[in-house]
Amino acid sequence: MNLALTEDQGLLAKTAADFVAERSPVARVRKLRDEKTPPGFSRDLWREMAGLGWVGIPFPEWAGGAGMGLADLAVVLEALGRGLAPEPFLSSVLLGGQAVLLGGSDAQRKAVLPALCSGDRLLALAFQEDGSRYDLNRIVTRAEACDAGWRISGRKIQVLDAGAADQVVVAARTAGGERDSVGISLFLLSAKIPGLRVRPQQRIDSRSAAMVELESVVAGHDDVLGEPGSGGALLEQVVDRATVGVCAEMLGLMTEAFERTLAYLKTRVQFGVPIGSFQALKHRAALCFIEIELSRSAVMAAARAVDEDSPEAQQLVSAAKARCSDAAIRVTNEAVQMHGGIGMTDEHDIGFFMKRARVAELTFGDAAWHRDRYARLEGY
Amino acid sequence: MADLETLRAEVATWLRANAPASIAGTMLTNDEGIWGGRKAVFPSLDAKRWLETMAARGWTAPTWPREYGGAGLSPDEAKVVQQELARLRLPPPLVGFGLTMIGPTLLQFGTEEQRREHLPKICRGEIRWCQGYSEPGAGSDLAALDTRAVLDGDHLVVTGQKVWTSYADESDWIFALVRTDPIAKKQEGITFLLIDMASPGVSVRPIRLISGASPFCETYFDGVRVPLRNVVSKMNAGWTVAKALLGHERSMIADVFGGGAPRKGKGSALAALARRYVGDENGRVGDPVLRDQIAQADLDTKCLALTVQRSRDAMKAGHRPGPETSMFKYTATELNERRHELMIRIAGPQGLGWEGEGFASDELAMTRAWLRSRGNSIEGGTSEIQLNVIAKRVLGLPD
Numbered sequence: 001m002n003l004a005l006t007e008d009q010g011l012l013a014k015t016a017a018d019f020v021a022e023r024s025p026v027a028r029v030r031k032l033r034d035e036k037t038p039p040g041f042s043r044d045l046w047r048e049m050a051g052l053g054w055v056g057i058p059f060p061e062w063a064g065g066a067g068m069g070l071a072d073l074a075v076v077l078e079a080l081g082r083g084l085a086p087e088p089f090l091s092s093v094l095l096g097g098q099a100v101l102l103g104g105s106d107a108q109r110k111a112v113l114p115a116l117c118s119g120d121r122l123l124a125l126a127f128q129e130d131g132s133r134y135d136l137n138r139i140v141t142r143a144e145a146c147d148a149g150w151r152i153s154g155r156k157i158q159v160l161d162a163g164a165a166d167q168v169v170v171a172a173r174t175a176g177g178e179r180d181s182v183g184i185s186l187f188l189l190s191a192k193i194p195g196l197r198v199r200p201q202q203r204i205d206s207r208s209a210a211m212v213e214l215e216s217v218v219a220g221h222d223d224v225l226g227e228p229g230s231g232g233a234l235l236e237q238v239v240d241r242a243t244v245g246v247c248a249e250m251l252g253l254m255t256e257a258f259e260r261t262l263a264y265l266k267t268r269v270q271f272g273v274p275i276g277s278f279q280a281l282k283h284r285a286a287l288c289f290i291e292i293e294l295s296r297s298a299v300m301a302a303a304r305a306v307d308e309d310s311p312e313a314q315q316l317v318s319a320a321k322a323r324c325s326d327a328a329i330r331v332t333n334e335a336v337q338m339h340g341g342i343g344m345t346d347e348h349d350i351g352f353f354m355k356r357a358r359v360a361e362l363t364f365g366d367a368a369w370h371r372d373r374y375a376r377l378e379g380y
Numbered sequence: 381m382a383d384l385e386t387l388r389a390e391v392a393t394w395l396r397a398n399a400p401a402s403i404a405g406t407m408l409t410n411d412e413g414i415w416g417g418r419k420a421v422f423p424s425l426d427a428k429r430w431l432e433t434m435a436a437r438g439w440t441a442p443t444w445p446r447e448y449g450g451a452g453l454s455p456d457e458a459k460v461v462q463q464e465l466a467r468l469r470l471p472p473p474l475v476g477f478g479l480t481m482i483g484p485t486l487l488q489f490g491t492e493e494q495r496r497e498h499l500p501k502i503c504r505g506e507i508r509w510c511q512g513y514s515e516p517g518a519g520s521d522l523a524a525l526d527t528r529a530v531l532d533g534d535h536l537v538v539t540g541q542k543v544w545t546s547y548a549d550e551s552d553w554i555f556a557l558v559r560t561d562p563i564a565k566k567q568e569g570i571t572f573l574l575i576d577m578a579s580p581g582v583s584v585r586p587i588r589l590i591s592g593a594s595p596f597c598e599t600y601f602d603g604v605r606v607p608l609r610n611v612v613s614k615m616n617a618g619w620t621v622a623k624a625l626l627g628h629e630r631s632m633i634a635d636v637f638g639g640g641a642p643r644k645g646k647g648s649a650l651a652a653l654a655r656r657y658v659g660d661e662n663g664r665v666g667d668p669v670l671r672d673q674i675a676q677a678d679l680d681t682k683c684l685a686l687t688v689q690r691s692r693d694a695m696k697a698g699h700r701p702g703p704e705t706s707m708f709k710y711t712a713t714e715l716n717e718r719r720h721e722l723m724i725r726i727a728g729p730q731g732l733g734w735e736g737e738g739f740a741s742d743e744l745a746m747t748r749a750w751l752r753s754r755g756n757s758i759e760g761g762t763s764e765i766q767l768n769v770i771a772k773r774v775l776g777l778p779d
């Protein structure tokens with residue numbers, strides 16, 4: 001495993017950084033938030049990103065993708081993270097898209113992936129439930145066998161971009177008890193299927209999320225991804241990939257928040273000197289720098305480990321999420337603190353970073369949750 | 381890459397054929413390594429043979445040029461040798477400040493004569509070096525040092541006191557910073573000098589540490605005559621040399637305390653310790669709070685090792701190492717201290733022994749190691765100084 005960017009990745013990073021600077025400054029996110037119009041992101045920009053080949057990065061070439069990996073996608077997500085861009089990479093490319101790629105039949109993949117890569121189709125993955133917190137196995141939503149296939153009832157919460165999705169992958173229990181990994185099945189459903197209702201939720205980062213309620217939704221036998229009952233392992237694999245994605249995004253947002261804070265430390269004057277000359281702030285800035293550096297190594301290693309199918313991949317994903325979660329919270333808290341009163345205002349952008357950092361921290365497991373998982377994987 | 385794999389096979393074959401059988405698995409900590417020198421005491425005859433065999437092959441300093449006793453290997457090739465040593469559980473044949481500090485500095489700043497005189501003896505473990513930087517009045521503010529050196533013909537006459545000189549009592553030579561211009565700006569009046577400790581006027585007094593050991597000393601110079609050819613670089617140009625050496629020192633400390641090659645396969649040492657003291661519940665360490673702290677320490681260790689690797693990979697791609705060595709020094713030492721503290725907390729009351737009955741010898745050693753570890757964030761520039769360096773040189777924050 002080499003932890004340096006390849007030449008191509010370096011170029012990709014540059015293109016993505018330029019794109020974010022020109023097309024997706026934080027002002028755009030503020031406008032989307034204030035306008036409150038669904039879907040909460042720009043479809044036009046999404047198609048543009050698809051045109052640049054970014055949406056298709058982790059999909060095979062026959063589907064119109066680039067056949068590349070998470071290490072490449074992470075470069076783009078980091079850049080987008082700097083601009084807090086809300087376009088649906090997590091929901092469509094990493095959650096829903098990877099579920100179809102890794103679990104779907106040939107027919108399912110052919111029906112979904114080309115449209116996804118071209119930017120025309122959006123996907124979501126509904127897994128989290130009331131009280132499940134980060135436990136992927138804790139699924140109460142049930143799918144009972146019926147003549148047509150399966151009858152699904154239950155409620156999912158905070159489903160990313162469910163409002164805009166054309167298809168929703170739903171995790172439901174076809175067998176087993178409330179916390180068993182075995183017995184979980186993933187269903188690929190049209191968002192318009194009778195009995196499925198999407199109720200928007202508003203979170204602090206103003207990105208699009210929704211409750212997905214299923215009332216006796218009837219799914220066909222062909223709508224299952226993979227074998228019925230074997231969706232637990234698939235779900236874990238998919239969420240691991242998305243976790244790398246959210247880590248890359250956090251890396252971008254914490255770097256940006258930190259750089260903005262550094263600039264402020266050098267220009268804001270109190271007591272006749274720049275506040276960045278105060279050692280109490282210098283040391284805290286240095287600690288933030290170290291946290292970001294450690295996070296960067298962890299994210300790069302996790303992405304490469306997943307791409308290489310390394311036996312250490314899960315550990316490294318949890319290492320990255322634990323490290324990035326702690327770092328993003330520390331850095332964005334410090335960012336607001338070091339801006340003083342102006343940092344508390346809605347008018348100033350720095351608070352946007354803190355809010356998104358908190359959401360990212362509590363997405364797919366917080367630091368303590370991933371330390372627990374790391375310890376379990378390491379056998380203690 | 382294929383070449384490296386060929387080399388790997390050759391190295392392994394050679395090591396198997398030449399390493400004395402009793403040597404495998406013998407060294408546990410840096411302090412237990414072979415430091416060499418005229419007063420060297422070898423724990424066994426095989427340890428001595430091991431040093432001689434490896435020195436003859438140039439593998440005590442694999443990256444140094446052959447004419448100075450090294451093997452002329454590239455960093456990647458040297459890494460292969462290191463990895464094979466680790467894989468066969470063979471201890472490094474030699475450790476110490478000659479290899480890690482003054483050697484690289486002489487390669488960078490020394491005259492041809494100085495390199496030929498000193499480097500081969502370092503490689504063979506014949507001369508042991510110590511570091512004469514700190515003084516009672518000059519610690520973090522190192523440039524405030526005032527051990528004086530006055531020109532007298534083709535000699536400098538040195539008078540003054542150094543302190544915290546690690547292993548001065550067991551060393552043969554000292555590299556020291558001395559003031560040769562008392563009027564110039566403090567950084568501009570310093571000279572970097574190599575001093576034979578057998579010279580008349582040098583004396584050392586060991587200092588006892590909180591861990592009970594006495595690995596460092598006060599070092600006195602009373603009219604010590606040092607030939608001018610022992611000046612490294614130029615008169616009054618010692619500060620540049622001193623800083624370069626500090627860079628080597630910080631990387632070395634970071635390497636020793638956790639930044640080195642990630643260890644594979646063995647599982648968590650902290651978790652094993654916790655099983656011994658707090659037991660196990662359904663395959664998990666019994667105390668959930670300790671378990672979380674262990675995971676945190678292990679994760680951070682992993683992230684640090686990955687960051688060291690990333691920095692090396694970047695260097696291969698042509699980036700030069702800079703002030704970020706301060707980040708490694710800071711992180712590695714703080715983390716090492718945290719791990720030691722955690723070990724004591726895991727051991728509980730059994731971690732409180734000083735000596736005598738009721739404590740196993742490994743428990744006593746663990747406690748002493750914890751006490752010693754507290755110095756990690758002080759030696760080689762304190763943690764606060766490392767943060768200052770990062771703030772100023774990496775982040776560009778104003779004075």
Ligand SMILES: Cc1cc2nc3c(=O)[nH]c(=O)nc-3n(C[C@H](O)[C@H](O)[C@H](O)COP(=O)(O)OP(=O)(O)OC[C@H]3O[C@@H](n4cnc5c(N)ncnc54)[C@H](O)[C@@H]3O)c2cc1C
Nearest residue numbers: 511512513514519520544545546755758759760761762764
């Ligand atoms: C185990 C050990 C081995 C050592 N070996 C050697 C050796 O072989 N050779 C050698 O020359 N030296 C050696 N040293 C000395 C070491 O380099 C010094 O102790 C160190 O640089 C600190 O200097 P000081 O002890 O004078 O502390 P001081 O400089 O007096 O520092 C006291 C406290 O003040 C803080 N402080 C000082 N200045 C600042 C500042 N500008 N900003 C914020 N905080 C500040 C420090 O961080 C520290 O917490 C060793 C030390 C130890 C502990």
